[in-house]
Amino acid sequence: MMQKLLLFMVLSVFVLPVLAQNNASDAVTSDESARCLNCHYERQKKLVESWEKSSHARNRVGCFECHQADPADPAAKKGHFGFTVQLQISPLRCAECHPAQYTSFASSTHAMAYETIRNAELASTSPVLFETSCAVCHGNELKMINGKPAPHKWPNHGIGRINTDGSRGNCVACHGHHDYSLAIARSAETCGRCHHGATGPAHETWKASKHGSNWNLAKVHTDFNSTGLIPSQQHLNFPDCYVCHVAPTQKDGKDSTHNPGDRLSWKLAAMKSTFREDWGQKRLKMQNVCRSCHGNSQVDQFYRRYDAAVMQINKIAAAAAQNAGDDRKRLDAIKAGAITARLGAAMMGPLQVRDGLQKIEEGNP
Numbered sequence: 001m002m003q004k005l006l007l008f009m010v011l012s013v014f015v016l017p018v019l020a021q022n023n024a025s026d027a028v029t030s031d032e033s034a035r036c037l038n039c040h041y042e043r044q045k046k047l048v049e050s051w052e053k054s055s056h057a058r059n060r061v062g063c064f065e066c067h068q069a070d071p072a073d074p075a076a077k078k079g080h081f082g083f084t085v086q087l088q089i090s091p092l093r094c095a096e097c098h099p100a101q102y103t104s105f106a107s108s109t110h111a112m113a114y115e116t117i118r119n120a121e122l123a124s125t126s127p128v129l130f131e132t133s134c135a136v137c138h139g140n141e142l143k144m145i146n147g148k149p150a151p152h153k154w155p156n157h158g159i160g161r162i163n164t165d166g167s168r169g170n171c172v173a174c175h176g177h178h179d180y181s182l183a184i185a186r187s188a189e190t191c192g193r194c195h196h197g198a199t200g201p202a203h204e205t206w207k208a209s210k211h212g213s214n215w216n217l218a219k220v221h222t223d224f225n226s227t228g229l230i231p232s233q234q235h236l237n238f239p240d241c242y243v244c245h246v247a248p249t250q251k252d253g254k255d256s257t258h259n260p261g262d263r264l265s266w267k268l269a270a271m272k273s274t275f276r277e278d279w280g281q282k283r284l285k286m287q288n289v290c291r292s293c294h295g296n297s298q299v300d301q302f303y304r305r306y307d308a309a310v311m312q313i314n315k316i317a318a319a320a321a322q323n324a325g326d327d328r329k330r331l332d333a334i335k336a337g338a339i340t341a342r343l344g345a346a347m348m349g350p351l352q353v354r355d356g357l358q359k360i361e362e363g364n365p
């Protein structure tokens with residue numbers, strides 16, 4: 001009896017924990033990640049379950065592979081049961097395995113989005129309201145002190161977050177934390193979370209256009225979770241944001257981009273729109289997307305009318321701005337109206353063109 005008890009004690013101390021380690025998750029992982037799972041499986045059950053279904057889990061990319069930290073990084077949490085870990089993941093960690101997506105993303109306006117709001121009035125008048133509005137979409141300058149965030153600085157998953165290793169941007173803004181579902185990254189709602197309302201109503205515009213109005217009917221025959229999806233080779237007859245701004249158009253799939261500015265000719269989000277650098281080439285790239293569904297005439301005529309509309313809106317906004325003098329409120333309303341109207345012309349939402357023009361008028365009473 002005594003011997004049996006002793007055997008049980010030996011088993012429970014030395015053997016059972018090893019068994020438990022193997023039982024925590026069915027996923028095959030590195031030894032380090034198995035140890036994380038051992039404790040974290042029950043603690044964050046839903047989080048771990050969504051990771052288990054990901055291609056990361058199938059490819060041995062576990063908790064440790066993403067959350068391990070350089071002890072010199074101010075975000076690092078040292079002495080974590082023998083590990084140095086961090087909660088905040090920089091795009092440089094993703095770049096270790098996905099260099100092409102990182103390089104393309106890092107060249108985008110998305111990665112620089114914090115610079116646009118760095119000097120916003122709200123940042124100095126009310127840092128906490130800044131962190132709960134502007135910074136949620138644009139990102140912030142993440143400040144950590146010995147593994148703990150400075151007040152109100154985290155959680156933040158804004159697209160242009162400046163990370164503690166000095167890198168810019170945040171892959172999680174579109175990809176989410178742990179399932180890395182491609183269907184989520186490719187969905188219009190994901191982009192629309194930031195691209196709506198007074199800040200630039202791209203989502204509403206697309207939804208109101210012929211491209212977006214029947215999207216729910218159009219998308220059902222396509223598996224948006226499949227790797228290497230090339231929309232032009234699918235039974236997909238309508239485009240959403242990702243199809244025009246991100247996805248590959250060519251059969252070899254090589255021209256997909258993580259910089260949605262790659263295919264834009266005008267810079268629309270300004271009081272006065274101007275052409276971008278190398279705009280001709282960028283426009284050709286977007287036209288390649290259009291041409292996978294339309295004939296040349298529809299595409300050429302669309303762009304001719306679009307250019308004329310942008311120039312006309314520039315003119316109307318400039319006249320209104322001159323009348324507004326240095327009245328900040330009126331100038332802001334005029335700019336917001338001009339952006340809305342141009343987005344309407346770009347993505348074929350007639351109501352946005354009308355609303356935008358009306359807003360310019362309100363700024364010019």
Ligand code: HEC
Pocket residue numbers: 032033035036037038039040063064067068080081083085086087
């Ligand atoms: C022996 C159990 C154990 C092991 C092994 C372990 N953790 Fe933890 N972990 C915990 C506990 C308990 C907490 C909560 C207390 C704390 O914050 O220290 C925690 C907290 C964390 C946090 C902070 C969570 C938060 O919301 O603040 C992270 C990140 C983390 N662990 C990652 C890891 C990673 C990655 C590994 C593997 C390299 C790992 N842990 C291994 C038990 C463990």
Ligand code: HEC
Pocket residue numbers: 036037040044047048051056061062063064065066067087088089090155156157172177178
């Ligand atoms: C592919 C990389 C990757 C893997 C694998 C991964 N994580 Fe994460 N995790 C992230 C990212 C990115 C964030 C968001 C952090 C930020 O704010 O920058 C995050 C956030 C977290 C958080 C905080 C979010 C919350 O809701 O509290 C916890 C806890 C966490 N991870 C635990 C884990 C555990 C446990 C595992 C293993 C099952 C794991 N992670 C695997 C990338 C990863």
Ligand code: HEC
Pocket residue numbers: 055056059061065066089091093094095096097098171172175180181182225226227
């Ligand atoms: C240790 C290497 C490694 C790290 C770190 C890593 N990944 Fe991955 N990732 C992979 C592998 C391997 C795959 C599966 C094979 C492939 O598609 O290349 C994958 C697949 C993906 C996919 C496609 C998912 C699918 O269903 O096809 C996305 C999106 C992704 N990773 C994003 C990220 C992001 C964002 C980060 C950082 C938060 C990250 N990865 C960190 C190795 C890594």
Ligand code: HEC
Pocket residue numbers: 108109110112113114116136137138157158159173174185190191192193194195241242245246260261262264
């Ligand atoms: C977390 C918020 C967020 C998400 C999600 C997001 N964006 Fe953006 N996007 C921004 C911000 C902020 C800007 C403006 C950056 C600036 O100028 O400061 C921007 C700018 C852009 C631009 C203009 C780029 C340029 O070069 O001027 C395009 C196009 C764009 N986004 C498309 C997309 C698409 C397509 C998606 C989805 C696949 C998406 N965005 C998802 C926040 C987001």
Ligand code: HEC
Pocket residue numbers: 116117120121122133134135136137138193194195196199200201202268269270335339343
């Ligand atoms: C819901 C997400 C979101 C929030 C919140 C947000 N922005 Fe933006 N912002 C965007 C997007 C998206 C763009 C790009 C619009 C486009 O290109 O069509 C943008 C563009 C801008 C621009 C450049 C265009 C312009 O109007 O001059 C400025 C400046 C700006 N935002 C400032 C701010 C400030 C300041 C705040 C907080 C008071 C803020 N934003 C809050 C998403 C957001």
Ligand code: HEC
Pocket residue numbers: 091094095098101102105106110159169170171172173174175182185186228229242246247248256257258
């Ligand atoms: C603006 C939203 C957005 C951001 C930010 C973003 N991605 Fe993506 N990502 C996407 C979309 C949309 C796809 C699907 C692209 C496709 O099917 O061609 C994708 C696909 C991927 C894939 C699958 C392979 C591929 O290229 O199709 C990987 C890996 C990936 N992203 C990694 C990253 C990494 C790493 C970062 C940060 C450096 C990042 N992403 C930031 C939207 C984004």
Ligand code: HEC
Pocket residue numbers: 188191192195200202203204206207211239240241242243244245263264265266267268269283286346347
């Ligand atoms: C049919 C293709 C198509 C679809 C679908 C589409 N866009 Fe666009 N988008 C365009 C074109 C074309 C332009 C203007 C290009 C130019 O100026 O050369 C544009 C411009 C933009 C801009 C303006 C960038 C700036 O200069 O400020 C943003 C932001 C944007 N799109 C976001 C989105 C979002 C978010 C979605 C989905 C809700 C979306 N787009 C859907 C084709 C598309």
Ligand code: HEC
Pocket residue numbers: 209210211236237238239243244286287289290291292293294298299302303348
């Ligand atoms: C995936 C296929 C697809 C792509 C890519 C695509 N379109 Fe379309 N487009 C359609 C469909 C389908 C319609 C609706 C046709 C109908 O009326 O039945 C449409 C309608 C239009 C219309 C008519 C709008 C109206 O209100 O009458 C214009 C103009 C147009 N597209 C221009 C473009 C331009 C410019 C691009 C590239 C920036 C583009 N499309 C990309 C499928 C596509």
